[in-house]
Amino acid sequence: MAIEIPFRREFSFEYGRLEPVAPMIRRIVARNPSPFTFKGTGTYVIGRGDVAVIDPGPDLPEHVEALLAGLKGERVTHILITHTHRDHSPAAQPLKMMTGAPTYGFGPHAGGNRGDPAVEEGGDWDFVPDVVVRDGDRIAGHGWVFEAIHTPGHTSNHLCFALSGSGVLFSGDHVMGWSTSVIAPPDGDMAAYMASLDKLLGRSDQIYWPTHGPAITEPEAHLRAFIAHRQEREAGILDCLHAGIGRIDAIVERLYIGLQPALRRAAGRSVHAHLVDLVARGIVESEGRPTLDGSYRISRL
Numbered sequence: 001m002a003i004e005i006p007f008r009r010e011f012s013f014e015y016g017r018l019e020p021v022a023p024m025i026r027r028i029v030a031r032n033p034s035p036f037t038f039k040g041t042g043t044y045v046i047g048r049g050d051v052a053v054i055d056p057g058p059d060l061p062e063h064v065e066a067l068l069a070g071l072k073g074e075r076v077t078h079i080l081i082t083h084t085h086r087d088h089s090p091a092a093q094p095l096k097m098m099t100g101a102p103t104y105g106f107g108p109h110a111g112g113n114r115g116d117p118a119v120e121e122g123g124d125w126d127f128v129p130d131v132v133v134r135d136g137d138r139i140a141g142h143g144w145v146f147e148a149i150h151t152p153g154h155t156s157n158h159l160c161f162a163l164s165g166s167g168v169l170f171s172g173d174h175v176m177g178w179s180t181s182v183i184a185p186p187d188g189d190m191a192a193y194m195a196s197l198d199k200l201l202g203r204s205d206q207i208y209w210p211t212h213g214p215a216i217t218e219p220e221a222h223l224r225a226f227i228a229h230r231q232e233r234e235a236g237i238l239d240c241l242h243a244g245i246g247r248i249d250a251i252v253e254r255l256y257i258g259l260q261p262a263l264r265r266a267a268g269r270s271v272h273a274h275l276v277d278l279v280a281r282g283i284v285e286s287e288g289r290p291t292l293d294g295s296y297r298i299s300r301l
């Protein structure tokens, strides 16, 4: 029986307008809709007067201009980055130039190489944070304090930011309401992703604001559904391997019924992520290195 994920896709906003969405929180959505970004990147502004910006977004000058127009008379003091994908961090550079605010992030893009075929929006290889943020670090501004939570999986440098004393968590691409997250090796890591879901289950945040799509108001139900969904996917992959289906494209064919063609490659990367994890756990073996076009079978040991 398929796991039901309580997806949230009702999303009201206007492109190019910085709009209040909760006390202390405003959001402006960039016009970069895609099968991986939903309606586009949601850039958040926290506070009033002296403010923090989370995920300035893609390299779209109109987006940065609209953000700054919405912040007329206010001052950006911090630029926070959840992770280095091209729909999240590139606008940090122009925003920093225009405001003088330092950037905060876990580190530069890691895993793979510049020029690797891009899944999702691809890596932003140019971003280097001014301030390196580690798990548990606190970032304080005017009227707000964030706690950084390292949540590797979607990327190795992914951070969520909890707004202290509010029950609010900015969940980036780690937990989204509209979709599951893309986990694509080598930077994406299924075991790390599952551990990062567990890490958030151990917290008591009340509402998540992801970078794409609407807020998640029952985060625990979402976390449990995502964990169950991946466990179900893993079981499906093992069933395929038991049936002698050992190549990723054939596994995708079997498991992803009714998949949009645009998402086929991402599905293959996700199956690959599961297989890399299963090989690391000794449950599955591959002929040679566990690559995207490799051949896999149940381990005979």
Ligand SMILES: [Zn+2]
Residues within 6 Å of the ligand: 083, 085, 120, 154, 173
């Ligand atoms: Zn991403």
